[in-house]
Structures are given as structure tokens and as C-alpha cells.
Amino acid sequence: MNSTPQHDAEAAARAANSPLVRDFGLLITSATRLEQRIDSALRRECGISHTMLEVLILLCRRSGEEISQRQLADGLTLTSSGTTRLIDRMEEAGLVRRVPSPGDRRVALVEPTADGRTALLGAAAVHARVVEEFFVGPLTADDYTRLTGALAAIDRALREDTG
Amino acid sequence: MNSTPQHDAEAAARAANSPLVRDFGLLITSATRLEQRIDSALRRECGISHTMLEVLILLCRRSGEEISQRQLADGLTLTSSGTTRLIDRMEEAGLVRRVPSPGDRRVALVEPTADGRTALLGAAAVHARVVEEFFVGPLTADDYTRLTGALAAIDRALREDTG
DNA sequence: GATCAGTAATTGACTGAGCAGCGAACTTCC
DNA sequence: GGAAGTTCGCTGCTCAGTCAATTACTGATC
Numbered sequence: 001m002n003s004t005p006q007h008d009a010e011a012a013a014r015a016a017n018s019p020l021v022r023d024f025g026l027l028i029t030s031a032t033r034l035e036q037r038i039d040s041a042l043r044r045e046c047g048i049s050h051t052m053l054e055v056l057i058l059l060c061r062r063s064g065e066e067i068s069q070r071q072l073a074d075g076l077t078l079t080s081s082g083t084t085r086l087i088d089r090m091e092e093a094g095l096v097r098r099v100p101s102p103g104d105r106r107v108a109l110v111e112p113t114a115d116g117r118t119a120l121l122g123a124a125a126v127h128a129r130v131v132e133e134f135f136v137g138p139l140t141a142d143d144y145t146r147l148t149g150a151l152a153a154i155d156r157a158l159r160e161d162t163g
Numbered sequence: 164m165n166s167t168p169q170h171d172a173e174a175a176a177r178a179a180n181s182p183l184v185r186d187f188g189l190l191i192t193s194a195t196r197l198e199q200r201i202d203s204a205l206r207r208e209c210g211i212s213h214t215m216l217e218v219l220i221l222l223c224r225r226s227g228e229e230i231s232q233r234q235l236a237d238g239l240t241l242t243s244s245g246t247t248r249l250i251d252r253m254e255e256a257g258l259v260r261r262v263p264s265p266g267d268r269r270v271a272l273v274e275p276t277a278d279g280r281t282a283l284l285g286a287a288a289v290h291a292r293v294v295e296e297f298f299v300g301p302l303t304a305d306d307y308t309r310l311t312g313a314l315a316a317i318d319r320a321l322r323e324d325t326g
Numbered sequence: 327g328a329t330c331a332g333t334a335a336t337t338g339a340c341t342g343a344g345c346a347g348c349g350a351a352c353t354t355c356c
Numbered sequence: 357g358g359a360a361g362t363t364c365g366c367t368g369c370t371c372a373g374t375c376a377a378t379t380a381c382t383g384a385t386c
Contacts, residue, residue: 012223012280015287021220024197024294026314031194032240033321034187051342057184060175069365077195082343084366089342106351106364117175124178131187138320139313147313150306151189157301158196214372233334245373247336252372269334269381 038130046123051076052090053127056120059096059112066099066109095119201293209286214239215253216290219283222259222275229262229272258282 015021039050058075059067073083087110090096095116101107112120136144178184202213221238222230236246250273253259258279264270275283299307 008277008280008284009223009226012219012275012283013226015284016220016223018287018291020291020294020299021287023311023314024290024298025217025220026311026318027194027298028198029240030314030317030321031190034317035191036240037321049342054188056175057179057188060172060179063172063176070363077192077199079344080365081345081367085342088366104352104364108365112175114171117171120175120178121171124181124184127187128181128183131183134317134320134324135187135190136183138316143309143313143316146306146309148186148189150302150310151186151193153301153306154193154197154297155189157297158193158200161297212372231334242374243335244337244375247334248372251336267334267382271335 034130034134037134038127041126041130042123045126046119048093048095048119048123051078051086052093052095053120053123055086055090055110056095056112056116056123059110060117060120066101066111068101068107068109070107072110090116197293197297200297201290204289204293205286208289209282211256211258211282211286214241214249215256215258216283216286218249218253218273219258219275219279219286222273223280223283229264229274231264231270231272233270235273253279 035050042048042050042053054076055072058072069083069087070080072078072087073080076083076086078086087096087098087108091098094113096110097113099109099111101109139147198213205211205213205216217239218235221235232246232250233243235241235250236243239246239249241249250259250261250271254261257276259273260276262272262274264272302310
């Protein structure tokens with residue numbers, strides 16, 4: 001395999017123009033832009049970040065059932081240290097409360113405060129508006145169900161391998 | 164609209180369990196995990212980040228055609244200051260070079276070095292492997308083409324509204 | 327041709343994340 | 357019941373990004 005500059009430039013151009021690269025870029029770009037869009041709308045209108053909304057969603061899903069920071073970290077695709085600091089900020093803001101676990105003195109259970117639940121209600125409306133406009137709106141109903149099915153398959157593959 | 168704690172908790176649970184929330188979460192989670200997967204593989208095997216690969220892809224796409232930092236920022240969903248520092252690191256690593264634009268003395272054109280093109284070739288192989296395994300592999304051919312079509316529609320909607 | 331609004335890149339201060347390493351608490355196994 | 361290994365959350369440090377302000381340049385308008 002000899003490599004002249006000429007040859008390399010052509011090979012690089014070929015790699016950069018591969019349809020796989022383009023398609024995958026589309027996924028990353030769309031997800032990034034959507035998240036940024038929601039994050040800035042939430043900050044502007046509700047004063048919380050998108051990550052905080054995710055936490056509130058996980059906490060309020062099944063009422064009465066407390067969730068540990070470890071479980072939150074897994075659900076948020078975050079490290080445990082990142083979760084610690086995130087919950088620090090949310091506790092400071094009065095959105096959540098840490099409660100020692102009765103069964104295991106290492107774990108800190110996290111539960112939403114009344115303010116946290118109220119914040120969730122407001123934020124969910126903003127979230128729904130943006131998702132409706134840029135995620136559901138541009139697609140036909142059929143494409144939408146296919147898309148979520150495909151994402152579920154990808155998610156499953158990612159979870160099966162290591163984790 | 165009166166709000167008892169009881170009422171609020173139920174409303175919060177309903178919001179948190181909305182299918183829209185779940186579906187959108189799937190998109191964000193899948194994209195995040197995929198990107199993390201690729202980023203760590205690239206760092207381990209090639210010593211560059213996923214963002215740097217994106218830069219090299221944009222630069223090598225059309226050979227001979229230089230690209231300004233502004234164009235890079237748009238293509239990467241990054242701010243201009245973030246791009247400045249990213250290009251700083253890449254220039255330091257010998258992957259790219261800044262060239263003053265002949266037509267407009269404000270803009271810095273960026274072009275790949277020979278090392279940059281070589282790095283792209285190695286990184287593209289790693290990228291392709293991961294994408295193949297977790298993006299293309301889990302889907303049928305039909306679902307794949309539908310998925311990319313749907314993502315393109317979302318991307319279009321995002322671009323149309325405000326830039 | 328002077329001025330003035332707009333744009334490109336940079337810099338300083340800050341933020342939210344990761345990694346590595348810590349102590350405390352739990353589990354397993356003898 | 358103790359030793360060894362594991363898990364949970366926390367902390368110091370670093371990194372890659374943002375925002376806001378700055379400088380340098382361009383192009384339109386009077």
C-alpha cells in the first residue's frame with residue numbers, strides 16, 4: 001500500500017463522502033439540534049435545563065417509588081459524579097430532595113418536591129410544543145411509528161452490548 | 164384550576180408517562196450513546212475525538228475547496244468561539260492548518276494537513292465499524308432508508324425555522 | 327470618502343460534564 | 357466473625373464547550 005499525497009487526498013474524499021457517514025451525521029445533528037432547541041426554550045420559559053427535566057420525568061414516572069442516584073445516572077447516560085453534581089444543583093434550586101435509603105446506608109434516594117412537580121408540569125408543556133413542531137410534525141404518522149421502532153432497535157443493540 | 168398535592172402528583176405522573184416524552188427520549192438516548200461509543204473508540208484507537216473527525220470529514224469532502232471557521236461552526240452545530248478553540252487544538256495536533264482568506268481578511272480558512280488526511284482514513288474505518296454494528300446492523304434495509312428519510316425531514320424543519 | 331451597521335475570529339470568565347481516587351457501607355466466602 | 361472484594365456517592369482536577377465583550381475588517385448609505 002503506497003501512499004502519494006494525491007492518492008491520499010482522493011481516498012480521504014471518498015471516505016468523507018460515504019453515505020454511511022452522511023446518514024449517521026444526520027442522526028447526530030438532528031438529535032443535537034433538537035436537544036439544543038428544547039434546552040434553550042426550557043431555560044428561557046421555565047428556568048431549568050433539559051437534563052433537569054429528564055430527572056423530573058424519571059422521578060415522577062411512578063409516584064411513591066423512590067429512585068437512587070445510580071438509577072438516575074443509568075437513565076440519563078451520565079456518570080455517577082455528574083449525577084451527584086446535577087442533583088446538588090437541583091436540590092439547591094428546591095426541585096428535589098435527597099432521602100437516605102432505609103435499606104442501604106450508602107444510597108441516596110432522590111424524590112421530587114412539590115415545586116419540582118409544578119416545574120415538571122410547566123416544562124412538559126414547553127417540551128411537548130417543541131417536540132410536536134420538529135419531531136412529530138415533519139413526519140407522516142407511518143414514518144413516525146417506523147422511526148420510533150427503529151430507534152428502539154438501535155437502543156436495544158446498544159444495551160445488549162456491554163451493559 | 165385548583166391544585167392539591169394529590170392532583171399535582173397525578174398530573175405530573177401523566178406528563179412523565181406521555182408516549183411523546185418516551186419516544187423523544189429514545190432519540191436523544193440513542194444518539195448520545197452512539198456518539199459516546201464512537202468517541203471512545205476513536206480516542207482509544209486513533210487518538211482523536213469524534214468532533215475532530217467531523218471537522219476532517221467536512222474539510223476533505225471536496226478537495227481543494229477551503230472552508231472557513233464560520234462554515235465549520237454551522238456544520239458542527241457549534242458556536243464560533245467553540246470552533247476557534249477546537250481548531251486551535253487540531254492545529255496544535257498537526258491535523259489542520261489555518262490559511263488567511265485572500266478575499267476577506269477577517270476569515271481564516273481551514274485546510275487539512277497530510278497528517279490530517281491520514282488520520283481521517285484511520286478514523287473513518289473505526290467510525291464505519293461502529294456505525295455498521297449499532298446503526299445499520301439492528302435495522303432492516305427498508306427501515307434504514309425510512310429512518311434516514313425521516314431524519315432528513317426533521318433536519319429540514321429545524322433548518323427552515325430560524326436559519 | 328466618512329460613517330455606521332454587520333460579520334469573522336479571538337479572548338476571558340464561567341459551566342457542566344468526565345476521570346481517577348476516596349471513604350463508607352454492603353456482600354461473599356471462608 | 358473477619359478478610360477481601362464490590363458498590364454507592366462525593367471530591368479534586370481537567371477538559372470542551374458556552375456567553376459576552378473586543379478587535380479587525382467589510383460593505384452599504386449619505
